[in-house]
Amino acid sequence: MDHVLGLAYDNFSFDAFKLAAVTQGHPLSTLAFYLFHKNNLITGFNLHAVKLARFLRNIEAGYCPKNPYHSAIHAADVLQVRRCHALLLGQMAQEQSIWHCKCVVVLEVRLSAIQLVLSQVLDQS
Numbered sequence: 466m467d468h469v470l471g472l473a474y475d476n477f478s479f480d481a482f483k484l485a486a487v488t489q490g491h492p493l494s495t496l497a498f499y500l501f502h503k504n505n506l507i508t509g510f511n512l513h514a515v516k517l518a519r520f521l522r523n524i525e526a527g528y529c530p531k532n533p534y535h536s537a538i539h540a541a542d543v544l545q546v547r548r549c550h551a552l553l554l555g556q557m558a559q560e561q562s563i564w565h566c567k568c569v570v571v572l573e574v575r576l577s578a579i580q581l582v583l584s585q586v587l588d589q590s
Contacts, residue, residue: 470499473545481542492541493528494521497581500544524581540581547577 466487473479473496485492498518501507507514528537 466495470496473499474503477546479542479545481538481545484541485538490530491522491525491537493525493537493544493581494518496541496544497521497524497578544577544581547580 466484469480469484469487473484481492484496488495498521501512501517506512507517525537525540528535528540530536
């Protein structure tokens with residue numbers, strides 16, 4: 466699992482289906498928690514790790530496994546692409562300043578989290 470998550474951090478050749486297999490069907494919550502941890506957002510925002518993990522599992526549970534397109538696997542794939550997008554933006558911004566780079570990454574993770582929550586709200590209505 467560590468190898469698959471490592472590829473997810475900064476590689477566009479990420480395999481969301483492989484992540485789903487190695488996480489026993491929990492690709493979204495596992496990847497989201499990993500990204501929060503890897504970007505020091507859990508400690509940086511003083512988040513309770515267990516509550517965050519439960520929250521992410523609840524979001525993931527809202528996806529219908531019978532829908533092959535809008536599934537937790539697809540959501541994990543979208544989250545990973547957004548992460549790589551943020552990384553590329555951050556590298557471009559690094560010429561400006563390291564602080565700006567970190568802000569871009571944090572903003573992308575926040576936007577991804579908001580997107581996940583909104584997709585759940587819209588799916589339930």
